[in-house]
Amino acid sequence: MxxxxxxxxxxxxxxxxxxxxxxxxxxxxxxxxxxxxxxxxxxxxxxxxxxxxxxxxxxxxxxxxxxxxxxxxxxxxxxxxxxxxxxxxxxxxxxxxxxxxxxxxxxxxxxxxxxxxxxxxxxxxxxxxxxxxxxxxxxxxxxxxxxxxxxxxxxxxxxxxxxxxxxxxxxxxxxxxVTRQSLVYEKSAYVTPNTMQTRAMENLDRLRGIGEEKALVVAATGTGKTYMAAFDVRRERPKRLLFVVHREEILQKAKETFEYLLHNFDVSFGLLTGTQKDFEAEYLFANIRTLHNYYDSFDPDAFDYIVYDEAHHVTAPTYQEVFEHFDAPFTLGMTATPERGDQQSIFEQFDQNVALEVRLHDALEDDIIVPFHYFGVTDVDSVDLSDVSIDDIDEITKRLKVNERVDFIIDKMNFYGFDGEKRKGLGFCASLEHARYMAAEFTKRGVPSLALDGSHSGEERQEAIRRLEAEEDQVEFLFTVDIFNEGVDIPSVNTVLMLRPTNSPIIFIQQLGRGLRKHEGKEFLTVLDFIGNHAKTFLIAIALNGQRYYDKESLKVAISTGFVHLPGATHIEMDEISKERILTQIDQESFMSMKYLREQYQEFKRVRAGNVPHWLMDYYTYENAPDPVSFIKKKRTYLEFVAAAEKDDHLKVLTADETFEKTLKWLSSMLPLKRSYDFVVLRALVHKRLLTIGEAKQEMEKWVKEVPEESVDHAFRYVNQEFFDSREQERTPKLVSFDGEVAERTLLFDKLLGKEEYRAYLLDVLEYGLLRYEREFGSYNYGLPHFKLYEQYQMADAALMSNYRKSHSAFRGSGLLQNGDDYFLFVDLHKEADIKESINYNDKLISRTQFQWETPNSTTQGSERGKNILHNRERGIRLHLFLRKYKQIENGITEPYIYIGQGDAFSWQGEQPIEVQMELHHRLPEQLYTELTEKV
The missing domain is CATH 3.30.870.10 (Endonuclease Chain A)
Structure with a gap:
C-alpha cells in the first residue's frame, strides 16, 4: 500500500x-x-x-x-x-x-x-x-x-x-x-533590461508623463544603474546628453557602456577630463572637477538629459554650482548611498521623485546580485564575551586573540569550502589590532593574508585588492575593521568571515554586501559568522530577516524555519546552539523598552561616525537602520526622543512650544503612512498658500497612479479636521481650512513655517512619511478601500482607508466595523491573556484558503447584518479580514492586525454568535500562515 x-x-x-x-x-x-x-x-x-x-x-x-x-x-x-x-x-x-x-x-x-x-x-x-x-x-x-x-x-x-x-x-x-553560453547575449541588440531596470524606466516614464523634470534611482553597487540610464536614454533619444561622475576611473567605463548600447545612434561621444576636452560632443561624459571649471562655457539649456552618477554628492558646493547652472528637460540622479550632506537632502534636490529603490532583498529577488550561503557557527568555548560590553573594543580584541579560535576558523573555512579556483576572502574584525593578528596568524598557517585599515593610502589598498583578485597571487584574505563596509567594489570576493560580535544590523548588511557583486564564474558567496555568547547576538536575526516590520514572534518563526522566506538560492543555516542562544535572547529582550531603544539609537549614531541623527530622513538612507517609528511610539515625536537620548536642552526648548509640539505629534502619529494623500496635501501647502483640488490631484499622482476624486476630497476634509471629534480638535492645531474647492494654510500654519527650525522638522516628517510609503508600496493604486495585502493596520485605520465620512474616533466596534458595503472583521486568533495557553479554536485559519469566524454575540441569521454576512456575495457586501496572533506580545504594547484580504461566506451554523466559514480571495503565503498558526 x-x-x-x-x-x-x-x-x-x-x-x-x-x-x-x-x-x-x-x-x-x-x-x-x-x-x-x-x-x-x-x-x-x-x-x-x-x-x-x-x-x-x-x-x-x-x-x-x-x-x-x-x-x-x-x-x-x-x-x-x-x-x-x-x-x-x-x-x-x-x-x-x-x-x-x-x-x-x-x-x-x-x-x-x-x-x-x-x-x-x-x-x-x-x-x-x-x-x-x-x-x-x-x-x-x-x-x-x-x-x-x-x-x-x-x-x-x-x-x-x-x-x-x-x-x-x-x-x-x-x-x-569552450565559448561560454553567456556570450550569446553579448550583442548589444539582444541586451534587455533586467527587472530592476525595467521598473525604474517605467517609473521614469510615469514621472515625465506628469511633467516632472528630475528623478532619483537608489540601488546598490553592481545592480546595473549605468545600464539602466543607458536603456532610458536609448528610449528617450535626447539630442545632447551630459553624464557626470565623481570618480574619473569609472568615466571611461560609463562611456563605453553607452556606446555599446547606443551603437546605432548617430551621435558623437566625448570626454571632459583633465586631459581630454570634447566640448562639441553630443553625448559628453565629464568628471565633476573638470566640469566645475568649464560649466559656464555651456548654456543652461545645452543638454536635454543630464545624469549624475553617485548623486549623493550633489549637495556639495562644487556640485551645487553645476547642478544649479543647468536647466535640462530631464535630470536623473543615481546613487547607492543617499546620505544627507551638510543638512541638505538629496531627495529635495531631485524634487522627492524616487523612481526606484533597490535594497538587498529586492536585489536577491531580482537576481541582480549573487546568492549568499550564510553559516552561523557557535564560537569556541574559550572565547567568553558574556560579561563584556560590546563597546569595550580593547577587551573584546583581547578575548578574540586566541590561537585556538584561529585554528577553529580555518577548520570551518576548509569544511565549508568556497566557490572558485582560489579563495578570495574578506575578514571583518573588532579592531585594527585584531585585524593584524588575524592576518599574521592566517599567514603562519599557510593562508597568505594582509591587514588593511584607514591609515593605508588609496594606492596601497588598490594594490592589496589587486593581489587578492589575481588568480596567480597567493594572497587569500584581507582583514579589516570597517573600511570595506561600503563603497569598495571587489566583485570576485567569494568568502566573507564575520569575526567580531555583531552590534549593528546596518554594518552587518554592508559587510555582507561586499561579496555580493556578480562576477564571471561566481555562483554564490560563502559567509561564515562565528557567533559568540555576547548579549546582542539576536541582532544577526534582525539583519538577516529583512522584513519591513518584525516582532518577537515573526523573528522566532524566521529562525526556526531557516529564513526560508528569503528570495532566490540564498541559504541561512545556524547550528542549534546559536539558534537557541538567539531565541532565548529574543524572549528576554523588550524591543520597546527605553533601554533597548536607546541602545539602538546609540549604535546607529556610531554607524554615522558619532553624528547625531537629528532627522527621520537620516534613517531612510541606511538599509537595516532602526525603525524610527519605534522611537516615536515611545516619546510621541522623534524630536522628543532625541532630546531625551542626547539630554539636549535646546531640543527640549523647541518642544516647549505647545503649537509646534502638538503639530509634530499629530504628523508623527500617522507614521508609517497607510496612504499618502494627506501628507501630499500638507507638504504642498508648506510650499504654497492655496491648493485647488486639481492641483492636489496632480501632486498626488506623482506618488500614486490614478487617484480617485473621492479620495482627493476626503484627504482635504481630513486635514481640515472635518472627521475629528472635539478631543482630537483640542489636541491638534488646525493647519488647513477648506471650502470645498480650495485648501488654504491657516495663520497658525504660517506662524509655524515662519520659524526655520520648526519648518525643517515638519518637512522632515512629511518627507520621511512620503518617501517611506513610496519605498514600501510603490506607485500602485490600491483602490478603495486602500488596503495592502499582508500589511499591518490598527482598527481605526479602516476609517481612513475607506474614506469614512464621519468622526473617525467613532469608528469602533467589537471586532466588526462597517462603512457602506464594506465590512471590516478584526480577529484575535489567541484570546488568552497568557500567550503560552492554547488557541481559541472558534476563530481560526482552517487552511491557507479558508477561515472560520464567530460573529458578535448579538448577531442572528435572520437579522439584516446577519444576512449581509452570510450572503455577502449575492448582496454585494465585501468582507475584509484582519488577523493578529496575540493582542499583546510585549507588556503594554498592542499588536497591529494583518490584512489578509477579502473572504466570502460559504457555510455557517448557530445563532448569537453565528459560526461562519469563509473562502479567502487570496491564498495565504505559507510563511505568514506559519507565523499566524504555529507557536515557537
Missing part, C-alpha cells in the same frame, strides 16, 4: 532543500541518483551530512559526467565523508537524467522523484516539480526503484584519485576552450 503522493515545490515557505535536510536527519540510510552535482548545492547539505554521519546514518550518492556539469570540487568534498559512498556514471552517447532521492527507515521507504539536481537553484529557487511517495518495504514500486538504483550503481565508476585527476583536467580544459 502506498501513501498519497505529495508535490514538493520551491516557494516562500518550503523547498526541496528543507525536505532533504529533514529526511536525511531522520532516516536510517539514503540513496541519491542525480544527473548533476554542483558544489553550490552540496555546500547547503554539508552540515546535515556531517550530523547524519555522527548519528551513524549511511549514504550512497550517484551522479554523472553528463554534459560535464558535475563539479570536481563537489566530488572531492564528498570523499571527506567516510559514511557516504559516491560513484559517477560516465556518460558517452547515453544521456543521464535521473533525479531521485531514496530514504530508508525502519519500516518504510520514502522516495522523492522529480526535476531537481543537487544545485543551489534546484534545491531552493528554481521552478521544480518533485513528487514524494512513501512506500512499505515490500512494495513492488519501491523494489523497482531500488533495483534500478542498484543496477546503475553497479555500472558506475568509483571516485578515486585517478578519476578525479582526469575529470578535473577535462573540466579545466573545457572552461578554457
Amino acid at each position: 502506498t501513501n498519497e503522493p505529495r508535490l514538493i515545490l520551491n516557494n516562500d515557505s518550503n523547498n526541496l532543500f528543507q525536505e532533504l535536510k529533514t529526511s536525511i536527519e531522520t532516516c536510517r540510510s539514503f540513496y541519491f541518483s542525480v544527473a548533476f552535482l554542483n558544489f553550490s548545492g552540496l555546500q547547503l547539505l554539508l552540515d546535515t551530512l556531517k550530523e547524519a554521519e555522527t548519528a551513524g546514518t549511511k549514504g550512497k550518492i550517484l551522479t554523472s559526467t553528463y554534459l560535464n556539469f558535475t563539479d570536481p570540487e563537489a566530488l572531492r568534498k564528498l570523499r571527506e565523508f567516510p559514511a557516504i559512498e559516491s560513484k559517477v556514471f560516465v556518460t558517452d552517447k547515453t544521456g543521464f537524467h535521473t533525479k531521485a532521492y531514496i530514504f530508508e527507515y525502519d519500516d518504510f521507504y520514502k522516495v522523492i522523484i522529480g526535476s531537481s539536481n543537487i544545485t543551489q537553484h534546484a534545491l531552493k529557487s528554481n521552478i521544480e516539480w518533485n513528487v514524494e511517495i512513501i512506500s512499505k518495504e515490500k512494495d513492488t514500486f519501491m523494489d523497482r526503484v531500488l533495483d534500478e538504483f542498484n543496477q546503475l550503481w553497479a555500472r558506475s565508476h568509483e571516485v578515486d584519485d585517478k578519476f578525479l585527476h582526469d575529470y578535473e583536467e577535462l573540466v579545466r580544459n573545457l572552461e578554457q576552450t
Whole structure:
C-alpha cells in the first residue's frame, strides 16, 4: 500500500532543500541518483551530512559526467565523508537524467522523484516539480526503484584519485576552450533590461508623463544603474546628453557602456577630463572637477538629459554650482548611498521623485546580485564575551586573540569550502589590532593574508585588492575593521568571515554586501559568522530577516524555519546552539523598552561616525537602520526622543512650544503612512498658500497612479479636521481650512513655517512619511478601500482607508466595523491573556484558503447584518479580514492586525454568535500562515 503522493515545490515557505535536510536527519540510510552535482548545492547539505554521519546514518550518492556539469570540487568534498559512498556514471552517447532521492527507515521507504539536481537553484529557487511517495518495504514500486538504483550503481565508476585527476583536467580544459553560453547575449541588440531596470524606466516614464523634470534611482553597487540610464536614454533619444561622475576611473567605463548600447545612434561621444576636452560632443561624459571649471562655457539649456552618477554628492558646493547652472528637460540622479550632506537632502534636490529603490532583498529577488550561503557557527568555548560590553573594543580584541579560535576558523573555512579556483576572502574584525593578528596568524598557517585599515593610502589598498583578485597571487584574505563596509567594489570576493560580535544590523548588511557583486564564474558567496555568547547576538536575526516590520514572534518563526522566506538560492543555516542562544535572547529582550531603544539609537549614531541623527530622513538612507517609528511610539515625536537620548536642552526648548509640539505629534502619529494623500496635501501647502483640488490631484499622482476624486476630497476634509471629534480638535492645531474647492494654510500654519527650525522638522516628517510609503508600496493604486495585502493596520485605520465620512474616533466596534458595503472583521486568533495557553479554536485559519469566524454575540441569521454576512456575495457586501496572533506580545504594547484580504461566506451554523466559514480571495503565503498558526 502506498501513501498519497505529495508535490514538493520551491516557494516562500518550503523547498526541496528543507525536505532533504529533514529526511536525511531522520532516516536510517539514503540513496541519491542525480544527473548533476554542483558544489553550490552540496555546500547547503554539508552540515546535515556531517550530523547524519555522527548519528551513524549511511549514504550512497550517484551522479554523472553528463554534459560535464558535475563539479570536481563537489566530488572531492564528498570523499571527506567516510559514511557516504559516491560513484559517477560516465556518460558517452547515453544521456543521464535521473533525479531521485531514496530514504530508508525502519519500516518504510520514502522516495522523492522529480526535476531537481543537487544545485543551489534546484534545491531552493528554481521552478521544480518533485513528487514524494512513501512506500512499505515490500512494495513492488519501491523494489523497482531500488533495483534500478542498484543496477546503475553497479555500472558506475568509483571516485578515486585517478578519476578525479582526469575529470578535473577535462573540466579545466573545457572552461578554457569552450565559448561560454553567456556570450550569446553579448550583442548589444539582444541586451534587455533586467527587472530592476525595467521598473525604474517605467517609473521614469510615469514621472515625465506628469511633467516632472528630475528623478532619483537608489540601488546598490553592481545592480546595473549605468545600464539602466543607458536603456532610458536609448528610449528617450535626447539630442545632447551630459553624464557626470565623481570618480574619473569609472568615466571611461560609463562611456563605453553607452556606446555599446547606443551603437546605432548617430551621435558623437566625448570626454571632459583633465586631459581630454570634447566640448562639441553630443553625448559628453565629464568628471565633476573638470566640469566645475568649464560649466559656464555651456548654456543652461545645452543638454536635454543630464545624469549624475553617485548623486549623493550633489549637495556639495562644487556640485551645487553645476547642478544649479543647468536647466535640462530631464535630470536623473543615481546613487547607492543617499546620505544627507551638510543638512541638505538629496531627495529635495531631485524634487522627492524616487523612481526606484533597490535594497538587498529586492536585489536577491531580482537576481541582480549573487546568492549568499550564510553559516552561523557557535564560537569556541574559550572565547567568553558574556560579561563584556560590546563597546569595550580593547577587551573584546583581547578575548578574540586566541590561537585556538584561529585554528577553529580555518577548520570551518576548509569544511565549508568556497566557490572558485582560489579563495578570495574578506575578514571583518573588532579592531585594527585584531585585524593584524588575524592576518599574521592566517599567514603562519599557510593562508597568505594582509591587514588593511584607514591609515593605508588609496594606492596601497588598490594594490592589496589587486593581489587578492589575481588568480596567480597567493594572497587569500584581507582583514579589516570597517573600511570595506561600503563603497569598495571587489566583485570576485567569494568568502566573507564575520569575526567580531555583531552590534549593528546596518554594518552587518554592508559587510555582507561586499561579496555580493556578480562576477564571471561566481555562483554564490560563502559567509561564515562565528557567533559568540555576547548579549546582542539576536541582532544577526534582525539583519538577516529583512522584513519591513518584525516582532518577537515573526523573528522566532524566521529562525526556526531557516529564513526560508528569503528570495532566490540564498541559504541561512545556524547550528542549534546559536539558534537557541538567539531565541532565548529574543524572549528576554523588550524591543520597546527605553533601554533597548536607546541602545539602538546609540549604535546607529556610531554607524554615522558619532553624528547625531537629528532627522527621520537620516534613517531612510541606511538599509537595516532602526525603525524610527519605534522611537516615536515611545516619546510621541522623534524630536522628543532625541532630546531625551542626547539630554539636549535646546531640543527640549523647541518642544516647549505647545503649537509646534502638538503639530509634530499629530504628523508623527500617522507614521508609517497607510496612504499618502494627506501628507501630499500638507507638504504642498508648506510650499504654497492655496491648493485647488486639481492641483492636489496632480501632486498626488506623482506618488500614486490614478487617484480617485473621492479620495482627493476626503484627504482635504481630513486635514481640515472635518472627521475629528472635539478631543482630537483640542489636541491638534488646525493647519488647513477648506471650502470645498480650495485648501488654504491657516495663520497658525504660517506662524509655524515662519520659524526655520520648526519648518525643517515638519518637512522632515512629511518627507520621511512620503518617501517611506513610496519605498514600501510603490506607485500602485490600491483602490478603495486602500488596503495592502499582508500589511499591518490598527482598527481605526479602516476609517481612513475607506474614506469614512464621519468622526473617525467613532469608528469602533467589537471586532466588526462597517462603512457602506464594506465590512471590516478584526480577529484575535489567541484570546488568552497568557500567550503560552492554547488557541481559541472558534476563530481560526482552517487552511491557507479558508477561515472560520464567530460573529458578535448579538448577531442572528435572520437579522439584516446577519444576512449581509452570510450572503455577502449575492448582496454585494465585501468582507475584509484582519488577523493578529496575540493582542499583546510585549507588556503594554498592542499588536497591529494583518490584512489578509477579502473572504466570502460559504457555510455557517448557530445563532448569537453565528459560526461562519469563509473562502479567502487570496491564498495565504505559507510563511505568514506559519507565523499566524504555529507557536515557537
